[in-house]
Amino acid sequence: MDGNNGCSPAGRQRELTVDQLRAAVSTLESRNGSGFIDIEAEKDLAQVRHRALLLLEHRSRSRRELDRRLGDLGFPPGVVTDVLDDLERVGLIDDESFAVEWVRQRHRHRGKSREILDRELKEKGVAPDIRGRALGQIAESDERDMALTLARKKARTTVAEVPEARADRDRALRRIFGVLARRGFPQGMSMGLARQALDERITELR
Known part of the structure; x- marks a missing residue:
C-alpha cells in the first residue's frame, strides 16, 4: 500500500x-451550452x-x-x-502517450521485441515518427537482456537432464530459439542466446 x-x-x-x-x-x-443546439x-x-x-x-x-x-x-x-x-x-x-505506454508495458511484462511492438503499433494506426520515438525507450542492451531472460526461462523448463544425444540437444535448442523467434527478436541474436542459455542449463545439471 x-x-x-x-x-x-x-x-x-x-x-x-x-x-x-x-x-x-x-x-x-x-460545448453547446449557449446558442442553438441540434x-x-x-x-x-x-x-x-x-x-x-x-x-x-x-x-x-x-x-x-x-x-x-x-x-x-x-x-x-x-x-x-x-x-x-x-x-x-x-x-x-493521445497517440504519443498511448504508444509510449504500449511499448513500456508490453516490453517489460510480455517480453515483446522492438520489431513486434512496431508491428502492433502500426496495426493500430500509429504514425511512423511516433512509433520511432516510443520504441526509442528500448535500448539494444535492454532487448538483449530481455531475450536472454526468456531463453534461460525456456531452458529451465525444457531441459530436465543433460541431453546425451546430439538430436536431443538440437531439439532443446530449437525450442529455446523458437520462443525468441516468436517474439520477433533478431534471428542471429536469438540463436546465439539460445545456445548460451542451453549451455548454462547443461552446466547447472552436471
Whole structure:
C-alpha cells in the first residue's frame, strides 16, 4: 500500500483516469451550452461519445483503433470523427502517450521485441515518427537482456537432464530459439542466446 491516503499507484492512476473521463464528459456536453443546439445531432454524438468513453475506461487506445471499433459498431463516420476530435482536444486521445505506454508495458511484462511492438503499433494506426520515438525507450542492451531472460526461462523448463544425444540437444535448442523467434527478436541474436542459455542449463545439471 502507498502512504498517500492508503492508495496504491495503480489505484491512484485508476482514480485519475475516472476523473479525466468525468471532466471530459462535462467539457464535451457543455460545448453547446449557449446558442442553438441540434437535439437530434447531439443525441447521435452522445451515443458515440458514451461508447468511446467506455472503451477508453477499459484501456487507452490510439485514435485509429477507436475509429475502427466505433465504425464496426455501425456509427456514422462523420459523427465518429466529431467525437474523436473532441476527445483529442480534451486529451483523452493521445497517440504519443498511448504508444509510449504500449511499448513500456508490453516490453517489460510480455517480453515483446522492438520489431513486434512496431508491428502492433502500426496495426493500430500509429504514425511512423511516433512509433520511432516510443520504441526509442528500448535500448539494444535492454532487448538483449530481455531475450536472454526468456531463453534461460525456456531452458529451465525444457531441459530436465543433460541431453546425451546430439538430436536431443538440437531439439532443446530449437525450442529455446523458437520462443525468441516468436517474439520477433533478431534471428542471429536469438540463436546465439539460445545456445548460451542451453549451455548454462547443461552446466547447472552436471
